[in-house]
Amino acid sequence: MSNQNLFNDNWLKLQQEYWEGLTEMGRKVTGTALPQDNPWEAAMDQWWKAVSPAASDPAKTFMDHLLDQGKTYFSTVERFTRGMPGAAGPDGNVAAGGWDVLSKTFDQMQKAFSGGLGDQDPSINKMLGFWEMPLDNWQRMASSLTPMMPGDLLRNMPHTQVKENFDRMLSAPGLGYSREEQAQYQDLIRSGMEYQQAFQKYMGFFNQLGVKSVDRMRSLVQSRSETGKPIDSARNLYDSWVQCCEDVYAEEVSTPEYARIHGELINAQMALKQRLSVMVDQTLGAMNMPTRSELRTLQNRLQETRRENKHLRHELEAIKRRIANLPGGDTLPRSAPSAPAVKASAAPAAKAAATPAAKKTAARKKTPAKPASS
C-alpha cells in the first residue's frame, strides 16, 4: 500500500458508526436486546482484513498476536465498565447504582470461571480466554516437542467414564509371537491415558485460579474505593486485572500441590514420548535403518573416546614441556600447546567443526592463532 498512514482517524470513526448502526438495526429487526459485541473489536477486525494483504507473513503473524491482545484489553475494559455510571450501556442509557452493577459483573465472571455461564457473553469468553494463556503455552510447547502428538491430545477425553474398561483391556496378557508387540501397545495406551489424566488435573488447577483472581480484583476495587483512589483509565483497569491474575497465579504455583501437578504433567508427557520413541525405533529397525537408541550409544562411546583422547594429548604435552625444561631437553621436537589453537577466521564454528582435517592441521601449529578481522 502506498498510503504511509495505514490507519486514519476519520476512517476509524466511520467504521465505528457503521458497526454501531448495523448492530442497532439488527437488534431492532429481531426485537432482542442481546449484549453488543465490543464495537472496537469489530472495527479492529475490519481494519485488519483491509490491510493485512499488504503485510508480509512474519508481520501478519506478529500483528495477529498484537490484535489478539488488543481485543483482550478492550474486552476487559468493556466488561468491567459496562453499566457503570457515566458509561453508556448497550441501550444507550446511563445505569445507576454503580456498585450493584460492578458486583453483578464480578458474580457473572465467577460463575463463568466455575463453568456456570455459557457462551452468551463474548466478553466473558474473552476473559476466560485470558486465563487460558498458561494452558495455551503448554499446548504449544507440547506440540513442538512431539509433532505426532498435538498439545491438546486427549484433553476432552472422558477419562473417568472409560477408565475401568480400558484398565481391563490393558491388563489382558498377550500370547504367542505378538506378545511383545501387544505389551508395547498396551504400554503406549496406558501412557496416553496417564498423560491425559495429568493434563486434566493441570486444567482443573487453573480453573480454580480464575475464580480466585476475580475475588482478588473485587478486593482491589474495594480498597481503591476506600482509599479514595479510583481506577481512572482503561489501561489502569487492564493493568490492575493483569496484576490480580499474576498475584494469584504466583501464590498458587508456589505451592507443593502445583509443583506435584506440574511435575506429573511433564513426566507423563515424557513417558508417552518415550513409548512412542520405542515404537518408532522398532519400525526403523525392521526397515534396517539406524535407530535413535543406536545413535545414542554411538554418541556416548564417541564422546568417551574424544574425552580420553584430549586428556591423553594434554598429558603428553605436559610431559614434553617437562622434558624440554630438563637440561638438554630443548632438542626434542615441540608440538602444539595444550590448547589446540585454530587459525582465526570469521567463519561460523559449524564450518570449522565440519572439517576434521583442518582441525588436525591447526592442532599441529606452534603459535597461537592470530586474530582475524571480522
Place this chain on the structure above:
Amino acid sequence: MLPIDIRADKISEEMIEYTRKLGQGMQNLIDAGTIDTGVTPKDATYTEDKLVLYRYQRPADVAQQPVPLLVIYALVNRPYMADIQENRSTIKGLLETGQDVYLIDWGYPDQADCALTLDDYINGYIDRCVDYIRESHGLDKINILGICQGGVFSLMYSALHPDKVRNLVTMVTPVDFKTPDNLLSAWAQNIDVDLAVDTMGNIPGELLNFTFLSLKPFSLTGQKYVNMVDLLDDPGKVKNFLRMEKWIFDSPDQAGETFREFTKCFYLRNGFVTGTATVGDQTVDLKQISCPMLNIYALQDHLVPPDASKALNGMTSSKDYTELAFPGGHIGIYVSGKAQKEVTPAIGNWLNKRS
C-alpha cells in the same frame, strides 16, 4: 465513591489512541528489517566443536588493562544479551573501562552433543579457552566474569583451577538453589530428569521457554504486547523490542547429559551448599577459591532471587569479597540504562584496581 471512575469519552480516547498507534506501528514493523545479534565488533580467535571464543575489538582511545577478561555466559540463552544494542551493551561498557574482553559463544548444541557432560564443558571447553588466552597473553592467570549459569560454571572452574584465575566476578549467579522464593527449584523437585533426558536426549529450547514464560505468563505473553503498542510509533524502540523478543525465544537446546548433571547436582542436591557438587570425578570445593571476588545480584530478580546469590558470601576463602546489589531484574541488570551507568563501570573499576 465508585472504584472505577472512567468516563465513556476517556475510554474512547484511549481506544482510538491505541488503535492509531497500532496502525502506524505496522509500517514500522514491516520496515524493521533484519534483527542483528550483538553490536560490538569482535573476532573469532579460537573454535572447538560448536564453541567460538570471541575477542572484542578494543576502542583505540582507551588505556588497556594487561589482564584479559573472559566472559562465561549461561548455556540456556544466547550471549548477545550482554551486547544487545548500542546504548545497552555490557560488553561495550567493559571495553570502555579498559578491559580486554573475550566471550565464549557456546553455539547451538544438537543431538550429536547430547553426551557432553559438565566435565566436558568445565575441564574441557572452558579450560582450553582459558589456556588459549593465557598463552596468547603470556600470563599465568586471567580474569573471569560468569553470568547466571555461566557464573556457576565460573565458580566450579575457579575451584578446580585456582592457579589460573586472577579475579572472579559473578553476575546474577545462583549459589543456593533452594531458597524459599526459587520457583524454578520448587518445580524441578518433582520432575524425573533422567526420564526427560533418556527420552529426548537434548532438552529442547522450547521446553525452557515454556518454563521461563510460566513464571509470569500473563505479563510475558499478554500484557507485554499491549504495552508494546505504546512504542510502535518509534522505529528505534520497535527494533529494540524485536531484538529483545528474538533473544527471549532464541533458546538453544541443552546438551542432555550436562542438563541431567546440572539439574541433579544443583536443583536437587543443592551442590554448593551441601558440598556435593562434582565435575567428573572431582569434588568442587568453593574454599579452594581464594582470589578476589565481586558478586553482583539483582534485587527484583525472579529467576535468581537475591538470597540465592548472596549465599556465596563466606563460602570461599577469598579475603577480598565484595557484593553489589542492583535495583532491577534478571535482564535489566544488562539492558537497563541504569545498569550501564552503575554496574559495568563498577565491574571495570573493581577489576582495574586488582589487575
